[in-house]
Amino acid sequence: MNRTILSLALLKVNWSKGVDYIDCFLPLLISTIVANKTETIDIKDVSVFKKDILKEYGLDLPSSALITILNRAKKRDYFKAENGIYHVNHDKINLDDNSKVRSEIDRAYNYIIKEIQKFISEHAPDGISFSDDEISEGLLAFLKKHDADISFGAGNLSILPKAEAPEKLRYLICWFVVENWESNPILVNYLKDISIGHALSSLILYDEFSPFKGKLENLDIYLDTPFILSLLGINGEQRTLLSEEILNQLKNDKANVYILQTTINEVLNNLDSCKNTLKKGNGIAQSLSVRMCIENNIRVEDIEQMMADFYSKMESLGISENQVPDYEDYDLVIDEEKLFDTIIESYEYVNRGEKKPRTLEKIKNSLPDHIERTIRRDVKVLSGIYRFRKGKIPISIKDSKAIFVTTSSALAFASRVFENKLNKRNDAIPTCFTDIFLSTLIWIQNPLLADKINKRRILSDCYAGISPSEELIKQYETELKKLEERGRINNSTYLTLRTHHVAIQMLSTKSLGDPELFSGESTAQLVNQFLDRMTEEERTKRIEVESINLSLQTQKEQLENSISIRKHRLNERAEKLGVKISNLVLWIFYLLMFICLFVGIASLIFKSVSLTAQIVSFSILALLTIFGFSHQFSAESIRKPVLNYIKKKYLNFLEK
Known part of the structure; x- marks a missing residue:
C-alpha cells in the first residue's frame, strides 16, 4: 500500500495510545533504524536519515522536524549522544511489532481502493479508470490540498511528498465519499484516521508547538x-x-x-x-x-x-x-x-x-x-x-x-x-x-472531540471538492454564450442555465470537475439533458400538484360533509328543545285561560271572590282572547314562533 497513507494511519494509532504528537513518530523512527540497520546519526547532518524516512514511510520531514523527533528519542534513551553523533542504543530499542496493525490498515486501505474503483466504473464515462497507485496519489493530493489549513504558521507548509492527480480523479474521490458517507462506516473511520494522522504530521512542522497549547x-x-x-x-x-x-x-x-x-x-x-x-x-x-x-x-x-x-x-x-x-x-x-x-x-x-x-x-x-x-x-x-x-x-x-x-x-x-x-x-x-x-x-x-470534528471536516472538504471550480465555470459560460450566439438557445434559457442550481450540479457531474473534459459538444449535451430534466420535473411537479389538489378537494368534501352532519345534528337538538319549550308555552296558555275562566265563573256564583281577583282574571282572559283571535286560536300558530325563537337562540349560543 502507499507508504505515506500507511504512515498517517499509524500516527493516528500511536496517538490513540495517549502519547503526544512527537512521540507518535517514535515507532516510525525506530522501524526505519531497524530496517536500514542504522548505527549512528549525525545530528548536524540528518539528510541521509531523512531519505531513509522518506523511503520507508513516505514522509518528507524537514531537518528541523526530524531533529525534534531525534531529540525526543534521545530523551527516551533510544540514543547515546557523543560529540553531536547519536549512537543507536540497541539494548533500548525493542521494536514494537506493529505488523498486526499494519495488516489491518492494509486491509482497510485495499477495501477502500477497490470500492473507489467500483464507484468509478459505475459513475465515470466509459474509458475512465485508475490503478491502485493512481488512486493512492489522488488521496494524497486531496490531503495535500489542505496542508496549509494547519501548517500556515510553520516554516514548511507540508510534510507530504509531492502528489499530483487529475482533477477528475480528485472529483471522483470526493463524490465517492459524499455518496458513501452514511452507509459505509469502514470508509468513514479510515478517512477520519488518516485525516487525524495528517493533522498530527503537520504539527511536527512547528519548531515549537507547546506555546499553542492551553485553555x-x-x-x-x-x-x-x-x-x-x-x-x-x-x-x-x-x-x-x-x-x-x-x-x-x-x-x-x-x-x-x-x-x-x-x-x-x-x-x-x-x-x-x-x-x-x-x-x-x-x-x-x-x-x-x-x-x-x-x-x-x-x-x-x-x-x-x-x-x-x-x-x-x-x-x-x-x-x-x-x-x-x-x-x-x-x-x-x-x-x-x-x-x-x-x-x-x-x-x-x-x-x-x-x-x-x-x-x-x-x-x-x-x-x-x-x-x-x-x-x-x-x-x-x-x-x-x-x-x-x-x-x-x-x-x-x-x-x-x-x-x-x-x-x-x-x-x-x-x-x-x-x-x-x-x-x-x-x-x-x-x-x-x-x-x-x-x-x-x-x-x-481533548481527544474525545477528534473523531467528531475531523469527520465534519472531511465531509465539508469533499462537498467543496465536488463544486465546480472558477476555471470550469468560466469555460461553461463561454460555451453557453456561443450556443446563444448561434441561436441554439434563447436568452431566457441562457440565463436559466447560468443560475439554476440543477444546471450547476449537472455541470460538475458531467465534467467530473475537470475543464479539460468539458467542450462545446459537452455543453450542448448538458443543455439537452437539463431541459429534459426540467420538463420531467415540471411534469412530476404537475402530477404532484394535481395529486395534492385532489387530496385537498377530498379533504374539503369530507370537511363539508362533517360540517353538514354536525349542523344537522345541532338542528335536531335545537328542534327537540324548541318543541319541548313551545309545548310548555302552549300548556301554560291553556292553563291561564282555564284559571281565568274558572275565576270569572266562580265570581258569579260566589260573592266572596274579591274584586281585585275578578279584575285580574277578566283582564288576563281578555288579553288571551285577543291573542287567540290574532292567532286564529291555532295551537300550531302559538307553538311555531316559540319553536323558531328557541332554535335560533340555542344555535347562536353554540356558535359563540
Whole structure:
C-alpha cells in the first residue's frame, strides 16, 4: 500500500495510545533504524536519515522536524549522544511489532481502493479508470490540498511528498465519499484516521508547538466574513455544521467570540450583493458567495430573511459585536500597505502551488477590484487585532489577548510572514489562525472531540471538492454564450442555465470537475439533458400538484360533509328543545285561560271572590282572547314562533 497513507494511519494509532504528537513518530523512527540497520546519526547532518524516512514511510520531514523527533528519542534513551553523533542504543530499542496493525490498515486501505474503483466504473464515462497507485496519489493530493489549513504558521507548509492527480480523479474521490458517507462506516473511520494522522504530521512542522497549547478561556476570538457566512448557511450544510461545531467548542472553552463592525458591514454588503445579483438572474461568476447561493439553492427570499434575522442570529449564537480600535496610539499602528503587499504575495505563493510566482507588480496589475477591496478590509481588521494586543508580543496562547479566525490559509500565512518580519522573531503566537488550525488546537487537547470534528471536516472538504471550480465555470459560460450566439438557445434559457442550481450540479457531474473534459459538444449535451430534466420535473411537479389538489378537494368534501352532519345534528337538538319549550308555552296558555275562566265563573256564583281577583282574571282572559283571535286560536300558530325563537337562540349560543 502507499507508504505515506500507511504512515498517517499509524500516527493516528500511536496517538490513540495517549502519547503526544512527537512521540507518535517514535515507532516510525525506530522501524526505519531497524530496517536500514542504522548505527549512528549525525545530528548536524540528518539528510541521509531523512531519505531513509522518506523511503520507508513516505514522509518528507524537514531537518528541523526530524531533529525534534531525534531529540525526543534521545530523551527516551533510544540514543547515546557523543560529540553531536547519536549512537543507536540497541539494548533500548525493542521494536514494537506493529505488523498486526499494519495488516489491518492494509486491509482497510485495499477495501477502500477497490470500492473507489467500483464507484468509478459505475459513475465515470466509459474509458475512465485508475490503478491502485493512481488512486493512492489522488488521496494524497486531496490531503495535500489542505496542508496549509494547519501548517500556515510553520516554516514548511507540508510534510507530504509531492502528489499530483487529475482533477477528475480528485472529483471522483470526493463524490465517492459524499455518496458513501452514511452507509459505509469502514470508509468513514479510515478517512477520519488518516485525516487525524495528517493533522498530527503537520504539527511536527512547528519548531515549537507547546506555546499553542492551553485553555482558550477569556481569549477574544474575532470571526471573519466567510466563517459568518458559513454559519448563516451560504456555504452549504456541511460547512455550516463544521463552523457550528468549532463555535460550540470555543464557547465550551469559555472563549469570548466577537464579530467586528467592519465584518458585519462586509457580511451584510455581501448578502445584499448576492440578493441583487440573484434578482437580476445573470451572475454565477461574479463572486464566490453568489456561486454558493446558486449551488445550494438559496433564494432571494432566503437571503432577505438572513439579513432581517442577522443580529438576532448572532445573539443566539453567542457572538458579540465590537469595534476596531482607532489609530490614536501611533506606536501601535502597523504599515498597512506593507501588510497588503505581503498578503497578495502570500496568496500567490499558497494558491499557485508548483507554478513560478509572479512579481509583486504583475500581481497588483492583474488584481480584480473586488479582490483588492476584500484584501483591504482584511488589512484593516488585522491591523485592528494588532492594536487590540496593545503592542505586546505573546509567546503563549493564554497571553494572546486577541486572535482573528479566518477560513483562508493564505491570509493566515500572510499574517504570519508579516509578523515574523515585524517582530523579528518566530516564536510569537500569530494574530490570525485558520478555523481548521483552531479546531485542531481544541481536539489535540481533548481527544474525545477528534473523531467528531475531523469527520465534519472531511465531509465539508469533499462537498467543496465536488463544486465546480472558477476555471470550469468560466469555460461553461463561454460555451453557453456561443450556443446563444448561434441561436441554439434563447436568452431566457441562457440565463436559466447560468443560475439554476440543477444546471450547476449537472455541470460538475458531467465534467467530473475537470475543464479539460468539458467542450462545446459537452455543453450542448448538458443543455439537452437539463431541459429534459426540467420538463420531467415540471411534469412530476404537475402530477404532484394535481395529486395534492385532489387530496385537498377530498379533504374539503369530507370537511363539508362533517360540517353538514354536525349542523344537522345541532338542528335536531335545537328542534327537540324548541318543541319541548313551545309545548310548555302552549300548556301554560291553556292553563291561564282555564284559571281565568274558572275565576270569572266562580265570581258569579260566589260573592266572596274579591274584586281585585275578578279584575285580574277578566283582564288576563281578555288579553288571551285577543291573542287567540290574532292567532286564529291555532295551537300550531302559538307553538311555531316559540319553536323558531328557541332554535335560533340555542344555535347562536353554540356558535359563540
